[in-house]
Amino acid sequence: METEISSIGEFGLIDRLTDNLPKFNDSTITAVGDDAAVMDYGADREVLVSTDMLLEGVHFDLTYTPLKHLGYKSAIVNFSDIYAMNGTPRQLVVGLGVSKRFTVEHLEALYAGLRTACEVYGVDLVGGDTTSSRSGLVISATIIGDARKGTVVRRSGAKPTDLICVSGDLGAAYMGLQVLEREKVASAGQKDFTPDFAGKEYLVERQLKPEARRDIIGELAEAGIMPTSMIDISDGLSSELMHLCKASKTGCRVYEERIPIDYQTAVMAEELNMNLVMAAMNGGEDYELLFTVPLTAHEAVSQLKGVRVIGHMSPEDQGCALIGRNGEEIPLRAQGFNHMAAEE
């Protein structure tokens, strides 16, 4: 059964979507149901806020993106921004623009994903705005988080001798997108098409259901390692490295052979006849953490699970470069996943 949104109205919709929301944090005083959410922060905290907008046809394709996954991802990309500051996400507000082809059930599926992400990461969904859209779905999420004073890690703190570390592996989300696009093309005009994801499950999951690296933040804290700079990888490693270098006034050297790449990513690059390293450097949507640590932390950081040292910062005048397997220097360019440049 599908319910037209107009049959329950905006407020009915909001009531339905926000009914019985859980509350995880003591700092959440009032959540949905008023003009603004109320939070209480102790004086030893810094408050963090970040926002991301996802637009249909630009950031996602509903042909192959289940709405629940989309909701989950919309939350995750925001949480990731807070972890990238060494903070803890606390409250999420979500603005939705919805065109007429969406039903209440569609939005409930989207919210189910948002709720699941919030539950997994202990975040309170505290409000939002829902309105009609003329064309497709618009999701704008804003996350508020906090960090103990003096523990926020910015982009700007790296020194020219610091080690560059990255969590997880890179390029898989981008390859997942290629898999999904390929199956979309294959399905065109076919009834009862079953997409073939065999051997590509990891890639598809990285694209459709990414996670934020809360675990890495925990590992770093446990090991007593305070990164000197940090950023999450949403637009591709190249682009994010250049952000860190620009903010920290450094150059960098990262080594091709050190870039962590999953087996499935490599196989898919081979199948598509794509340059694997370029895909890993510029693919985007990995939501891994890229950070720098002092040279003295080398031993400690090398023992962290799921973290790899991929290079080092350098003096600013040396610029940013990838060092190839034969020792050649390839200047970094922020081509990656730039929606502004890639637009039609």
Next chain:
Amino acid sequence: METEISSIGEFGLIDRLTDNLPKFNDSTITAVGDDAAVMDYGADREVLVSTDMLLEGVHFDLTYTPLKHLGYKSAIVNFSDIYAMNGTPRQLVVGLGVSKRFTVEHLEALYAGLRTACEVYGVDLVGGDTTSSRSGLVISATIIGDARKGTVVRRSGAKPTDLICVSGDLGAAYMGLQVLEREKVASAGQKDFTPDFAGKEYLVERQLKPEARRDIIGELAEAGIMPTSMIDISDGLSSELMHLCKASKTGCRVYEERIPIDYQTAVMAEELNMNLVMAAMNGGEDYELLFTVPLTAHEAVSQLKGVRVIGHMSPEDQGCALIGRNGEEIPLRAQGFNHMAAEE
């Protein structure tokens, strides 16, 4: 000279848009240029957050809305939400979705409006997200504010005997929209058309350049009046009254003859052969404050500039009604400015 956004890229655009932003609040530690904005709140504060999404073709028509005004209004509607909690807006984050027909200059105009609003109201623009859109302009703004502990005014605190007050006058923004739409129709196909706003200046200004009622919040504080409930009028008086009553578990009686209406609004309703009171009750986009005070505050509230007592709360089982000039009871309905119901 017009610059294609693609010629400077997303990051170039952000650099350009956020260059040299002023900082008003000590609580703003880091603004743009990192994954999240950092704020520092003392332990005696509560933090407020609210978000609003504005979509081209739904909330605004660029045929007659200058982008600078649109930016200003996008900020104001958010500030208004914080004042409606008896709080002070502090930090604004703005997400933009932009289609290819917009140039850097267009977005600079939009940001000029955002900046002006922030300057006038002492708010820091601390971040955002800019991305491409397939169709038109999408603006999603999130405001963070604060209030001294124990001073936040919610929708839910009204008692059945409380007086209902409203600031300013109602229906003018809606009539301004009618004026603008009329001139749009008149201009169709004409070259060098000059719209005729003579005698309608106030209406047009209310629609294109609304203000948030910080002054009323100040007046109330100065007079030592703490509202028992409050909301801002964005969807029309009827709708907002029903929100207050629902949250406070009360009914209400408001009197037609007490509804504050400007002379220009009345003239325009006459011209359009529209029911004036219905326009004032359901017009929307007034951004005035609707609040309740205890009966004991009657004397004090009557002396406030720009505030009018329009009725009183009542027991819940009496429902919500407008009392007409002849004493007839007209049940309130939240028809007003509901974008979800009104969508095409």
